Amino acid sequence: MELTANRFQESAVIALHDVTLQTALDRGTGNADGRRRTVMSELDLSQALRQQARGARLRGLHDLPELLEQLEANVTARGGHVLWARDAAEANQHVIDICKAKNLKRGVKSKSMVTEEVGLVAALEAAGITMVETDLGEYIVQINESHPSHIVMPVMHMTKEEIRELFMRKLDMPYTEQASDMTAFIRGILREKYLEADFGMSGGNFLIAETGTVVIVTNEGNGRLSTSVPPVHIAMVGIEKVIPTWEDFATLVQLLPRSATGQRMTVYVNMFNGPRKAHEPDGPDEFYLVLVDNGRTDIYASEYTEALACIRCGACLNACPVYQNVGGHTYGWVYPGPIGAILTPLLKGKENAAPLPFASSLCGACKQACPVDIDIPDMLLKLRRDLNPSQDPLWKLGMKAYAFGFSHPLLYAFGGKAASIASTFIGQEAADGSRKMPALPPPLNGWTDNRDFPAFPAHSFREWWKANKGD
Amino acid sequence: MSTTARDAILNKLRAAQRPFENAPPRPRMYIPVANDLEDTSQDALVARFAAEMTNLKGEPQLVTGDDAAREAVISALKAIGTTSILAWDFQHIPVAGLREAIAEAGIDILYPDTTDEYRTQMLATAEAAGASVTGVTAAVAATGTMIVRTGAGRGRIATVLAPVHIAVIEAGQIVARLENWVAAQRANGLSDVLDSANVCFISGPSRTGDIEMELILGVHGPGRVIAIIKQ
Ligand code: SF4
Numbered sequence: 001m002e003l004t005a006n007r008f009q010e011s012a013v014i015a016l017h018d019v020t021l022q023t024a025l026d027r028g029t030g031n032a033d034g035r036r037r038t039v040m041s042e043l044d045l046s047q048a049l050r051q052q053a054r055g056a057r058l059r060g061l062h063d064l065p066e067l068l069e070q071l072e073a074n075v076t077a078r079g080g081h082v083l084w085a086r087d088a089a090e091a092n093q094h095v096i097d098i099c100k101a102k103n104l105k106r107g108v109k110s111k112s113m114v115t116e117e118v119g120l121v122a123a124l125e126a127a128g129i130t131m132v133e134t135d136l137g138e139y140i141v142q143i144n145e146s147h148p149s150h151i152v153m154p155v156m157h158m159t160k161e162e163i164r165e166l167f168m169r170k171l172d173m174p175y176t177e178q179a180s181d182m183t184a185f186i187r188g189i190l191r192e193k194y195l196e197a198d199f200g201m202s203g204g205n206f207l208i209a210e211t212g213t214v215v216i217v218t219n220e221g222n223g224r225l226s227t228s229v230p231p232v233h234i235a236m237v238g239i240e241k242v243i244p245t246w247e248d249f250a251t252l253v254q255l256l257p258r259s260a261t262g263q264r265m266t267v268y269v270n271m272f273n274g275p276r277k278a279h280e281p282d283g284p285d286e287f288y289l290v291l292v293d294n295g296r297t298d299i300y301a302s303e304y305t306e307a308l309a310c311i312r313c314g315a316c317l318n319a320c321p322v323y324q325n326v327g328g329h330t331y332g333w334v335y336p337g338p339i340g341a342i343l344t345p346l347l348k349g350k351e352n353a354a355p356l357p358f359a360s361s362l363c364g365a366c367k368q369a370c371p372v373d374i375d376i377p378d379m380l381l382k383l384r385r386d387l388n389p390s391q392d393p394l395w396k397l398g399m400k401a402y403a404f405g406f407s408h409p410l411l412y413a414f415g416g417k418a419a420s421i422a423s424t425f426i427g428q429e430a431a432d433g434s435r436k437m438p439a440l441p442p443p444l445n446g447w448t449d450n451r452d453f454p455a456f457p458a459h460s461f462r463e464w465w466k467a468n469k470g471d
Numbered sequence: 472m473s474t475t476a477r478d479a480i481l482n483k484l485r486a487a488q489r490p491f492e493n494a495p496p497r498p499r500m501y502i503p504v505a506n507d508l509e510d511t512s513q514d515a516l517v518a519r520f521a522a523e524m525t526n527l528k529g530e531p532q533l534v535t536g537d538d539a540a541r542e543a544v545i546s547a548l549k550a551i552g553t554t555s556i557l558a559w560d561f562q563h564i565p566v567a568g569l570r571e572a573i574a575e576a577g578i579d580i581l582y583p584d585t586t587d588e589y590r591t592q593m594l595a596t597a598e599a600a601g602a603s604v605t606g607v608t609a610a611v612a613a614t615g616t617m618i619v620r621t622g623a624g625r626g627r628i629a630t631v632l633a634p635v636h637i638a639v640i641e642a643g644q645i646v647a648r649l650e651n652w653v654a655a656q657r658a659n660g661l662s663d664v665l666d667s668a669n670v671c672f673i674s675g676p677s678r679t680g681d682i683e684m685e686l687i688l689g690v691h692g693p694g695r696v697i698a699i700i701k702q
Contacts (some may be wrong), residue, residue, distance in 0.1 A: 024683070027702035051495065052502055054567055065484040078665070084477040136690055137681035140700050153681060160683050168567055179682040181689050190691065195594045211661055221692020228627035228669075229585070229594065239480065246661065247501050250653045253672075254504040254614075261680070262506070264523075264647075265614040268631075268692065269672040276668050281584040282626040283668050293480045301487035312638035 001119060001147055005332035005344050005353035012326045012359075021157055025327050028156035033318040035262020036369065043258075054372040056248035057309040060209075060240075064300065067209040067242040068291065074212025078274030080287040088118035091201035091292045093453035095120065095201070095234055096127045098288055104232060105130070106439040108190075109214060111135035112203025112247060114238050116334045117347075120201075131201070132193045134222035136186060143170050149328030149336060150159055152260045152314035182237055190222070200226035200284070204237030205256065205311070208249050213273055214289060217256065217266040224268050227398045233272070233284035233297065239291050240300075240308040252311060259371040295347040304379055307342045309372050309451050316366035316376060322359050331356060338366035338376045342383065350387055357383035503650040505613035505697055516612040516645045517700055523615025527675025528688060529696045538659035540566045540639060540701045544604060547637055547697055553601025555579040557633050560624025564606040565641045565701060573604070583628040603633040603693075608663075608670075610645045610698075611653055616674045617698065618652060627669055636673075636693040642702045 004011065015021055040046050060067060072082045085091035091114075098104065107124065109115065109131055121131045121142070133142040137154030141147060144166055148154030155163065161177055167173035173185050194200075202223055206215040214235045216223045227233045243249060257263040276283035299308055317323045317337030328336035333351070335343040341356035357380045360366075366376040508519065521531035532547075534540045544566065548556065552608030558580050561570040573580060577672055583597045606626070609618040617638055619630050630636060646652050649672075656664050688694040 023678065027683055042507070043504065044506055048502055049504060052498065055495035055498070058491040059497065062489055062491045062494050065481050068481065068484075078668075084480055086479055088475045131612065134691065135681070136679045140681070153684070155681055160685070163682055180687050181684045183679060183687045187690055191598065195591075195598060211665055213664070219677070219681050220690045222690075224627065224631045225691055227630060231585070231590070244497070246653050246656060247497075247650070250649050251501060251504060254649065258504075263674075265616055265672065265674040267527075267674050267676070267678055271664070271670040273665060273668055273670075276586070277621070277666070279623040280621045280626065280668055281582065281586060281624065283585075283621060283630045285586075287668075291480075293476075293483075297480055297483040297487070300484055300490070305490035325521060392586075 001116065003333050003348050003352055005356055007332060008114060008330060008359055011330040011332065015326045015330050020159055021327055022242045024157050024159050025324060029318045029324045032261060036082035036259055036315055038257045039262045039264060049251065049255060050371055050373050053251050056243050056252055057372050060243045061308055064242060065195055067244060068239060070209045071207050071212050071242055073288055075214035075274060078212060080274035081287055083288060083290045085290055085292045087294050088290060091118045091236060091290055091294065092120055092123035094290050095124065097127050098234060102232065107131040107199045107201055108134050108193050108197040108198050108226045108230065109201040110218055110226045111138050112236065114203055115236055115332065116148065118292065118294060132298060134190050134226055135220060136183065139186060140166065148316060150314060151312050157329065194225045194229045197230040199232035199234060200230040202227055202235045204235050204241055206249055207242045208246060208253060209239060209242050210245050213271050216270050219267045221268055223268055227270060228283060231284055234288045234290065236290040236292060238296055239293055240296050255371040256311055256313050259315040299346050303382065304346055306374055307346060307379060309374055310339050311372060313371055315369040315371065319365040321361060321363060340377050342376065345383055350383065354387055356389060472543055486597060494663040495499055501650060503648045505648050508613055508647050511647045513642055516647060519612040520610055520615055520645050521700065524675060524698055527615050528614060529675040529698060531698045531700055533700050533702065535702045537567045537658050539571050540699055541572050543699045544569060544637055545572055546629045548576065548602060551602050551635055553578065555581055555600045556601045557581050557583050557603035557629040559605040559629055564604060564639050565623050566639055582627050592660045593666055597628060598631055600633045602635040602637060603627050607638050607640050610640050611649050611652060612645050613648045614674055616672045618672055620663065620670040622667055630673065631692045634689060635697065637697045637699065639699045639701060643702060
């Protein structure tokens, strides 16, 4: 996929004026974020569970080389093959080599971010191998010759009307008002593809080291069909996806769907331990696992290792006020939203994605939504510093003041109170009776140029808390 | 070439300073995710499983005894009106006399097997089946999840290819939470998991929300999942 992250600002302006996109984004992000909040809030211990999930990922990263070796030994012991790829070209070549050696020409694929990242489908096509995306959203993207705009919901940017028009134009679908008819039509097309496929491809949401298990989660069942019907299964997975144990898996596999779509469980959680066993009646005869580096070892060795803990739930996208307005394509590469603003510069070069770390209000909604509590704002700040070394002293000072303020409750309390006093004096009464701040001084004027900034409340949160909840 | 890539990657990781030295150690007791199951009596678990499954647009049906279970399967098949079904080997479906009853109803039973040179024909025939009948390995009350693992006579295709999946569950197979099932696997040294090339958690019918997040069932997998819970 072409990298256009440096055109963030232009793309954002276009996105903001695209009425159809704005409608689609409003529906999509609003829905998904609301559902996540609902199912997370039903857990009494949601914060402790997030830390438990985080612990599982951090232990996985701490012991990454050993766990990868353990994983490899276990996959091999069950008759699977493990292949390692330093970069995108090597990853794609592994798949092409398997296809050539076994004369595999037609593949079906379930959704996977890493295969997007390495441009697998295009590479296979160039080698004369067809690959059909089977996730409904990914299939729409494929026939539209476009790219997914969301990690979990690939066509969040499209309305039903646009999708119908596409199906009618490209696939001669008869006109229908119903999304269910459209879905049934695609089901029929893809059924044939599964049955005639020579091989199935998947990504991997988790790799459980202690048993060499590759896990994929899908709601549609396309992942299960792609890995059950064809005689060969190739899974391509980033090296960072390893977790130590099944207990770790039990926590993560439940927090992932809660955060992603507000489901308590994904419909199909598929766990693979190598190829079909001799006594089993179906399943692939051959199983390959392609482990992809493609920049991850560099991240591992940097101060941004925490970015590798991501489980790609997409919650930070849905919660992000910037993503909600500009959509996924604006970020200009495979990974959009807050986590994309970190991964794209790290994987593609900071200078090639310079605007992304600045495309955030640092409001912290992403960190709060993240099931593994990744400190996205902190990494965005560090990336800003890296991109703007002249501001390094200023940045350090800022961080120090920030840290000092937070570690000194009195000062923090005073800050909140000072803001509310100040806004009582400079705030202006708006027509609806609410108080608004006038244009703020630089550097905050960029913000108030286009919108009203609500006045700070007359009482700080701490005061309110003391009065209402505190003891 | 592949060996060099392997070594390059592992060496690079080893050369890096270990991240997260302070990562929390492996908990001795994991907090279960669903913590709202106080009553774990069998009746309560059956009720919770059925409620969760209904929420997921699955169709749980409680029956008592083999005769009622058999009747439930047959009448579901008749209502679907199919002439052929996919199935697991009936020794893994906990209803006495079920195979005979299905045959008597004039329904052909196909055991999907793709291991020989007839796989293409087998798949074409299997695709035409209107339903499938299987058992389960276990079930999870908290999330309405059925767990199936592969083995002799227990394939994957019978659980995913047909438009309706009928699964017979014995009440005793239902555990409270996913964590309880994992604990049981741990207790047997994870040997069940390792004996199967595939383990799958199935929670309700196949669904998509890709078109404007409108819920559509049966996009690829079964659009109906009927669980006959036998007490
Ligand atoms: S950073 Fe966190 S919230 Fe964002 S996709 Fe990754 S795991 Fe989900």
